Amino acid sequence: MPYLKRNAPCPEPLDCRILTAALDLFVENGYHNVSVHEVQKRAQVSIGSIYNHFGGKEGIAHALYEHLLNELDELIDGVVTTVASPSAQCREIIRQLFEHTETHRNIIAFLFHAKHTEFLREETLICDARPFVRIRSIVADAMEKGEFKKTDPWVATSAMFGGAIRMIQLRLDGLLDKPLPEYFEAVIEAAWSGVAENSDHQLETNSGVAAQRATG
Amino acid sequence: MPYLKRNAPCPEPLDCRILTAALDLFVENGYHNVSVHEVQKRAQVSIGSIYNHFGGKEGIAHALYEHLLNELDELIDGVVTTVASPSAQCREIIRQLFEHTETHRNIIAFLFHAKHTEFLREETLICDARPFVRIRSIVADAMEKGEFKKTDPWVATSAMFGGAIRMIQLRLDGLLDKPLPEYFEAVIEAAWSGVAENSDHQLETNSGVAAQRATG
């Protein structure tokens, strides 16, 4: 299964087949337009197995959602531990999201493009999920440290990430011809101007970023 | 029916009841979680009438989509004719969207929050719909006139509107306590810094805006 990272191999190959098939179908057709039978067919698994493993269609969606949120959380972990300054962390998170949009399209589409509340009613809103809370705290950190100018945290986070998320959606919708990384510098520059403490101060490309880019 | 503007009264009161009921239900529960019977019940209309008028559930969604896109287009018309400079037009569009998010919540939610391709398969992608194309052309205009710095049009549009759209979504999801207009100036300031030609140049509040605000 093409998860965000490869360091956590799928525990059960059968679960894995089911989840990958479901992810692809959900993204292609939308959750409600996919039947359990289609998942079963594409995953080459019997319908009984699906109910044994996940308890039904919603169970699949739930497992998928949990899993991918975890992966996203680990991505942020990686950035936070390898990059020092909060503002550079923001930059690196966007860079990796852009990259993943090209390499693991459906994962990003499922996380950023789907309306999860329409099929996971009691699930916490994705904006309240852990990765997104952490991103907000990184932005708050950047404001405290004087890297971002002090303003409403919601406004700052939206200013820093709103443009990038918009670009991701446009790319997923097929409106951008070039791969996202080619827009990266321009997107960062615009976002940065909106949040930086003094507009002359350039966003430093943290050395940790360069190191990770070389090894990754 | 609480359309964006009141100057175009609903032609058929019965159609109107059906569409309003459908809009509310679609936004509250999601298109796929709403049955025709529920619409029928809330609109106080028989099922037969719904099929006579709209030909079914998808017909309702289609009519709704067309209608609300038109209203949005008229909103942009209003801005373009009353506000002179493209950059001030951007500002005013965002201001009005923020306002409408408070006063006509479900309309904005349906337009900005729903995944229309999941139930209107052959409909053009919303980013390709007329209002959004026009917004991009306004941004392009601003770049030509030297109000915005020249960069990729997609990046510029995302930078200008991405943060605002993000804020709208956060508000719709109930994460912002205060009404959107209270965040307006901060949102505009951040977006503006990202796209403006020279960062010192302040976005002028066009006189046309003030006039319209007084009369509207």
Added chain:
DNA sequence: GTCTATATCCAGATAGAC
């Protein structure tokens, strides 16, 4: 044009053999 009652279909879920 509008309504009620009904038909048809298909999705999600289960039962029970293996």
Added chain:
DNA sequence: GTCTATCTGGATATAGAC
């Protein structure tokens, strides 16, 4: 644990009276 065959509910859509 895995499979096939089956059940059931509820949705869309229609038929036909008024």
